[in-house]
Amino acid sequence: MSQINYQPAGQFEETRFEKIHNVQFSDSQSASLEVAAEIAALIREKAANNEPCVLGLATGSSPIKVYDELVRLHREEGLSFKHVTTFNLDEYHPMTRENIQSYHYFMHEHLFDHIDIPAQQINIPDGQVKTEDLHQYCLGYEEKIQQAGGLDFQLLGIGRTGHIGFNEPGSHYNSGTRMITLDYITRVDAAPSFLGIENVPRKAITMGIATVRSAKRVVLMGWGQHKAEIIKETVEGTIDSHVPATYLQDHPNCTFVLDDEAASELTRNKSPWLVGPCTWTDSLKRKGVVWLCGLLNKSILRLTDEDYNNHGMSALLAEEGSAYDLNIKMFNVLQHTITGWPGGKPNADDSNRPERSKPSSKRVLIFSPHPDDDVISMGGTLDRLIEQGHEVHVAYQTSGNIAVSNAEALKFARTARSLYKDSDSLDTICKELDQKDDLQLDSPAVRKLKGEIRRQESYGATRFLGLHHNHIHFLDLPFYETGTIKKNKLTEADISIMKGIIDQIKPHQIYAAGDLADPHGTHQVCLEALFQSLDQLKGKEYMLDCWVWLYRGAWHEWDLHEIQMAVPMSPDQVLKKRRAIYFHQTQKDGVMFQGDDSREFWMRVEERNATTAKRYRDMGLADYAAMEAFVRYNQ
Known part of the structure; x- marks a missing residue:
């Protein structure tokens, strides 16, 4: 199977703390291009061997740039999806296909409507299956994956609960496709798209942990600071059903693709001196001293040689000479960041101030x-x-x-109408706001009012x-x-x-x-x-x-x-x-x-x-x- 050799090479070997291979990029755009390139290479390799290619696909914000690039590769470089079969991870339940919040709608909007994949080769869990038919439907979804030859590649995002697909905390290692009740945090994270948590479905159909792990290749994408804590817990923690993504530690061919923010809490980034020798740049010195103060609950000037030596920072101490000298230096660095003059202090020595003194009026x-x-x-x-x-x-x-509620807008519209009773436009706006629900799109007039x-x-x-x-x-x-x-x-x-x-x-x-x-x-x-x-x-x-x-x-x-x-x-x-x-x-x-x-x-x-x-x-x-x-x- 074709697989992109994500760079820098050997990054996984840099730290003993990490239990899942991961690579880090400066931003999600460049990372997404690499993921899309791996998928495209797999599709072409399978086509060249006259073999079907079976992809497990994810929804949410994480894969959007990957899908954008796959669409571009199809349109501009002839990447064909005619021999690709896809299986999506999950879908809300109940949920109609036409609902703009459905994953069926999402996938067609971002990928399927723009490529040459045959409709019969697209598989997305059906959010309209009757409850009494769900068990058999889920068994059928699993069987269909097997009949297609199994998943060659599974694309994943990760939720703040550690869920993959909608496998929430407590999901079993051997779980298959099934109905699941969504965690509150998952529903909170989805609330903006649904204009309020009260509109987010409480249940969903999801592939199981065992289904995901059956894929020959797994790539999980993590973008943003808000994913940093769960990424650290998943990559460096122990396998735990309360963090379902940790089950991927046992997968033989899994890579986490991260941007700088999502990887920021990993030990190699947060405290690299604990991993091994490092180059003590000025910024890293500052980071290390602040970390040590927090760890020991000490102010800078109270740190000792022993504190540095006992916490992996002996090389820094050797470089700087003594804790006393280093502490004074770092104290002054932090002190110089404080200013009551954000536009610069006029007629002042600005050599140690964050802003210039000139021009005095900016x-x-x-x-x-x-x-x-x-x-x-x-x-x-x-x-x-x-x-x-x-x-x-x-x-x-x-x-x-979009952040003004209908109730707030109606309050203002009615106030204006009470002053201008002969306004037809205000009558129309008030009528619309009286009758619409939160999930209906605002008319241009209502958007203008808001x-x-x-x-x-x-x-x-x-x-x-x-x-x-x-x-x-x-x-x-x-x-x-x-x-x-x-x-x-x-x-x-x-x-x-x-x-x-x-x-x-x-x-x-x-x-x-x-x-x-x-x-x-x-x-x-x-x-x-x-x-x-x-x-x-x-x-x-x-x-x-x-x-x-x-x-x-x-x-x-x-x-x-x-x-x-x-x-x-x-x-x-x-x-x-x-x-x-x-x-x-x-x-x-x-x-x-x-x-x-x-x-x-x-x-x-x-x-x-x-x-x-x-x-x-x-x-x-x-x-x-x-x-x-x-x-x-x-x-």
Whole structure:
């Protein structure tokens, strides 16, 4: 069987901790291309030998880029699927094929409708099978796989519970295709696509663990920071039915393909000095010292030679001379990240400050993926930049209209109709909102109303912080305007809008969301739009003096060793930031895309900012109420 030799070669042998072969890529796009290349090579090899090729396929966000590449290979390089038979892992139950949330719909939308695979060779569990017929149906699905010759290749994603397919915690090693009750966390993760957890089915049909393990080759994909903990547990932990993916440790031909974020908790990445000799770069020294302080619950200046020697860091100590010298050095490195002047302190020595002192008044452009990420993620810093006299602009990249519930929109529409009783358009909107359910698509008029609601909330929040409305920009990037969770791909129209606002402002500073953990991926697309725009603008003279700072959203914070600028907030500023967030009233009290944290955004972010400050304090540094953190992007 053809198999791509994922590079770097021998990576699995680097660490004794890992029990599943895995390879790491800088991003999910390049990783997906490699997976697609392996599948394509297998299809061609089988065709050349006049043999059928049997693929086990997955759904969800993880394989989308793989399917995109397979479609491209079919259209542009003649990859044929005429001799391919596919078996999908799972399907919700009950679920009609026509439902846009069904995996039947997903597979045809992303793959089957764009390739030459015969319809009779496509197999997806039927979400409409009657309950009394399910047992026999599942046995028939297993038999059909065997009749096809067994699975040559099984593509997998992984859920935060460790599920593969819908084999939830407690699934048996020998389980076959069956009906299963979905774990609560699985339903929470699916909730954004269904516009609320109450709409997510409670059951599903899934291939079993034994079915998956019967495949001759298994490739599991893991993307993003939110998968890092379960990836570590699966790759380095013991085999346990409570983490079904650990059963793959016994598979003779299994590879986990990971991006940097998903692999970040693996020992070789988190603490490589425990694995073997390593090159102690400046960033790794900082990471190691922060790790050691956390492990021993000590501040930096209290670490001893013995602490370093007993925890795999003797080589670092030998390089630096003594714990005393190393501690002082690392203390100063962290100390220099703290600044109350995020735009630079005028007329000050900036050699040890995170930002330049000149020009003393900077043009600042803050990109906010949704119309509240600016105040949620960096409201204190935004307040500081305004108070310190910089020319601050905020650009909201998307309308955020899909995050306004029908009930909230109806409230505003009825208020407007009470003032303008003769408005036919308001009558139509109110009637639509009265009659539609949450899963029905909004009409353009309703989407426009919801977008306007979020605009006015943004105006209110920024006005409260003292920002003039002429410095507020609504980009309404086209990729977002689908009316559904699923967004379009970035196009030149999106990039053109982004380049236009950057070229208009000619900023000395850009702030953007570097948080890739939002539930439905908008932050990631918005960040990619910025990176592409910066790449195309890098020849502009003003870009030579433009620094880019990345903040994180309501889900994760930068690790302490990564932070390059930490902006402290007083208790009064924390309250001011909270009040600014309150202006986004449609995102309070039952926000639609909550993620797995039931708290309101202001609660989450206050805890996160307080925790960052505490972590600095635990290092033996200054004691602040809260801190916002940033990492500089070197474009």
